[in-house]
Amino acid sequence: MKRTGAQIVWECLVREGVGTLFGYPGGAILPTYDAMLDYPVHHVLVRHEQGATHMADGYARASGKVGVAMATSGPGATNMVTGIATAMMDSSPIVCITGQVGSKLIGYDAFQETDVTGVTLPITKHNYLVTRAEDIARTFREAFYIAASGRPGPVLIDITKDAQQATCEFDWEAAAPRLPGYRPDLRALPSEYQRAIDLIRSAKRPLILAGHGVTLSGAMKVVREFAEKTNTPVALTLLGLDGFPASHSLNLGMMGMHGEAWVNNAIQQADLLLAFGMRFDDRVTGNVKTYAVNARKIHIEIDPSEINKNVHVDVGLVGDLREVLEELLPRLPGCDHADWLAHINAMKGDSAVRDIQNLPDTGHLYAAHVINDLWRLTEGKAVVVTDVGQHQMWEAQYYRHEQPRSLITSGGLGTMGFALPAAIGAKFACPNEEVWVVAGDGGFQMTMPELATAVQEGVKVNIAIINNGYLGMVRQWQEFFYERRYAATPMLSPDFVKVAEAYGLKGIRVTERSQTAAAVEDARTDPGTALIDFRVEQEDSVFPMVPAGADLHAMIRRPAPKVNVMVETGADREWELAK
Amino acid sequence: MQHILVAYVEDKPGVLNRVASLFRRRAFNIESLTVGHTEQPGVSRMTIVVDADEMMTRRIEANLYKLVNVLRVDDVTEKPAVVRDLALIKVAVKNGNRGEILQLADVFRARVVDVTNESLVIEITGTEDKIDGLVEVLRPFGLIEMVRTGMVAMARGAEAVSPNPPLVAAHVPAESQTRASQAVAMSV
Numbered sequence: 054m055k056r057t058g059a060q061i062v063w064e065c066l067v068r069e070g071v072g073t074l075f076g077y078p079g080g081a082i083l084p085t086y087d088a089m090l091d092y093p094v095h096h097v098l099v100r101h102e103q104g105a106t107h108m109a110d111g112y113a114r115a116s117g118k119v120g121v122a123m124a125t126s127g128p129g130a131t132n133m134v135t136g137i138a139t140a141m142m143d144s145s146p147i148v149c150i151t152g153q154v155g156s157k158l159i160g161y162d163a164f165q166e167t168d169v170t171g172v173t174l175p176i177t178k179h180n181y182l183v184t185r186a187e188d189i190a191r192t193f194r195e196a197f198y199i200a201a202s203g204r205p206g207p208v209l210i211d212i213t214k215d216a217q218q219a220t221c222e223f224d225w226e227a228a229a230p231r232l233p234g235y236r237p238d239l240r241a242l243p244s245e246y247q248r249a250i251d252l253i254r255s256a257k258r259p260l261i262l263a264g265h266g267v268t269l270s271g272a273m274k275v276v277r278e279f280a281e282k283t284n285t286p287v288a289l290t291l292l293g294l295d296g297f298p299a300s301h302s303l304n305l306g307m308m309g310m311h312g313e314a315w316v317n318n319a320i321q322q323a324d325l326l327l328a329f330g331m332r333f334d335d336r337v338t339g340n341v342k343t344y345a346v347n348a349r350k351i352h353i354e355i356d357p358s359e360i361n362k363n364v365h366v367d368v369g370l371v372g373d374l375r376e377v378l379e380e381l382l383p384r385l386p387g388c389d390h391a392d393w394l395a396h397i398n399a400m401k402g403d404s405a406v407r408d409i410q411n412l413p414d415t416g417h418l419y420a421a422h423v424i425n426d427l428w429r430l431t432e433g434k435a436v437v438v439t440d441v442g443q444h445q446m447w448e449a450q451y452y453r454h455e456q457p458r459s460l461i462t463s464g465g466l467g468t469m470g471f472a473l474p475a476a477i478g479a480k481f482a483c484p485n486e487e488v489w490v491v492a493g494d495g496g497f498q499m500t501m502p503e504l505a506t507a508v509q510e511g512v513k514v515n516i517a518i519i520n521n522g523y524l525g526m527v528r529q530w531q532e533f534f535y536e537r538r539y540a541a542t543p544m545l546s547p548d549f550v551k552v553a554e555a556y557g558l559k560g561i562r563v564t565e566r567s568q569t570a571a572a573v574e575d576a577r578t579d580p581g582t583a584l585i586d587f588r589v590e591q592e593d594s595v596f597p598m599v600p601a602g603a604d605l606h607a608m609i610r611r612p613a614p615k616v617n618v619m620v621e622t623g624a625d626r627e628w629e630l631a632k
Numbered sequence: 633m634q635h636i637l638v639a640y641v642e643d644k645p646g647v648l649n650r651v652a653s654l655f656r657r658r659a660f661n662i663e664s665l666t667v668g669h670t671e672q673p674g675v676s677r678m679t680i681v682v683d684a685d686e687m688m689t690r691r692i693e694a695n696l697y698k699l700v701n702v703l704r705v706d707d708v709t710e711k712p713a714v715v716r717d718l719a720l721i722k723v724a725v726k727n728g729n730r731g732e733i734l735q736l737a738d739v740f741r742a743r744v745v746d747v748t749n750e751s752l753v754i755e756i757t758g759t760e761d762k763i764d765g766l767v768e769v770l771r772p773f774g775l776i777e778m779v780r781t782g783m784v785a786m787a788r789g790a791e792a793v794s795p796n797p798p799l800v801a802a803h804v805p806a807e808s809q810t811r812a813s814q815a816v817a818m819s820v
Binding site: 178361 | 703
């Protein structure tokens, strides 16, 4: 059948199962927007193209399906760059569609012309410039396949205006992907499995490091079975937090820069690390030269370029995590690591006395209290979408996730402004879930205009602004490492309650802990998006903290009661390696 | 250490840019890169010479494989291979020393491809060392201009290398030579 290029775009999107997409129209994408009205898709008009990409990202992370964003050429496309880079770093499957000036004008600096495929080349998994209507169908099929398969990631399709306007024969079946160089399904050889099994058998102090790959490959069940059968404790990366139930007795919690002390110490003392779908990011390892020097390492990872990239491993098993573990698990003996587990538990006890939850209520409103209360009040069942900074780390520490895809956060790129648009996208993906935004006063203001998107779409998300009047995480670094010289971190914000009201939304202010429960209840029961402005303690810090580049065991610990910051150094380590 | 990689890529717009961009992005050092057609329509072949140790080369290889348009990568450094570079050298001629220059060119089995009263253009094909040798003996006469293509490489023997093989040798980047021998080969 004959179709215009613009119609083919929608024919393809509908066939790929896209019901909702996020975008912003403009000159070069106008033919496609015009054709949209004839197709059964819901278009969400954003307030800034960055918001569209974060929404597509949030949609993808909440659903596991490909998220779609659309924008015009030039500034529309360049506004997407931050969102694309965010999706790239966190392996989130999104397809971004941009209009481009007519193919005859490319290279002549036409109005709103930008070399978008050039700009996004290093931050996409793959990208396309389409100049002929005949190429649109195959390109879309390839793009969706590439975005979702293997290690997922963003794919951008730049379509010239004349390609959208031209008419050609549309044949979906004939436009099957032709990707001879794309191999998302690499497999490790059987001999490598045997080496892994030998290492696991002989380990006395094994530890699983679970990352985002657990959720991406749908390996939650088999990871749990693996941990239970081998009695191996599980430490989690930030993006892996929702891949293993927080209430499980083998769950240790988050590792890395703001991971719990017992987790980081356990890593340093382990004799075998089992890295499941994680990439040894520098925020996870600290100084790589002193990282887990006592441990043999097995790395299960779908992307071969990640193996031996940051940390040298003894066995690299390339492949889909779930499939690799399903192959491995039946061949493993049951193990009992009672001594090792007891040892880790003992380390926990030491840290618990420093935990803010166990400190007396002083009447101050601490962010950690707010998030812990939020967890309790939502029974840990909400989908929480965080921004980036202190509140993000407190969320990771004090909101305990039981279900996969219940924590959505920008980990790799650390994109401030991510939370609100990503939460709107997540709400579209799972309209029946309770979605909470947890954001700081700084990051929230970066994409605050998307409140209007939520209103126009009638979408309900609940927003908790952890408002401390500072760019808190940067302030914390200044306090610790720059002699409290607060350069450009004190931040004035508008009255967020009035902002909410200006958008026609419910705004609530909380200044004391006793008000938290009622405010959260108010927000939850309000039919529309509701915002709570939590005025928290201003100069509070996230503990523990491994300074950037420091050894993982050299943490700045939570201050013990009535004692100032205590630095744990190698010298006063209370643990010795039990060999 | 120098490593020679042969990459088969789809002959599509922007592929050279993708490869070059990858090297820039990951801070890999390119010494030379040549591109040309192959016997297969739609498939180009790149010879990439990098200054990298074993570990780094495995990383480069793995990252090249991540590019959707890259079909196959071979590290021919340790394999028996024919490696060639081509140079055009313009030499100054004065005081009747043309004969001497021609003699030197002959020793190196180089060809003269352009002659004027003041200059000669010499074409030479061979390994890098051989070309370096000729350049050095010609230098005293006065080099006016020189251009080199960069290396191209091909494995010896009758075995044809399919640009789209069923078995992909994208071994896991390994720490050292010993580990490289244990490296994982992966099949599709």
